[in-house]
Amino acid sequence: MTDKRKAYEEKFDAQLKEWSAEIALLNAKADKARARAKIEYYKIIESLQGKQDVARAKLQELKTAGDDAWEDIRTSAENVWADVKSAFQSAASRFN
Numbered sequence: 001m002t003d004k005r006k007a008y009e010e011k012f013d014a015q016l017k018e019w020s021a022e023i024a025l026l027n028a029k030a031d032k033a034r035a036r037a038k039i040e041y042y043k044i045i046e047s048l049q050g051k052q053d054v055a056r057a058k059l060q061e062l063k064t065a066g067d068d069a070w071e072d073i074r075t076s077a078e079n080v081w082a083d084v085k086s087a088f089q090s091a092a093s094r095f096n
Contacts, residue, residue, distance in 0.1 A: 008074060008077075026091065044094065048088060
């Protein structure tokens with residue numbers, strides 16, 4: 001495994017952990033919210049968890065890819081990551 005490949009995978013692993021922590025914080029906020037707001041919080045959290053699952057699956061695909069396919073999968077993974085990051089930023093702005 002090349003250093004570049006390992007660095008990408010470690011970066012993506014770290015980002016998944018950070019997103020998990022953000023989801024936990026959002027759940028805590030949702031638990032404290034009023035009934036109407038809770039519904040909205042939980043819908044957003046469910047959407048974020050779904051996007052995170054897609055990112056996690058893409059990371060697994062990246063980790064198991066052969067050297068020939070790795071660059072193509074990395075590009076696809078970066079697109080997924082950008083989508084998830086955007087969703088988290090949008091959620092953060094709605095919760096604040």
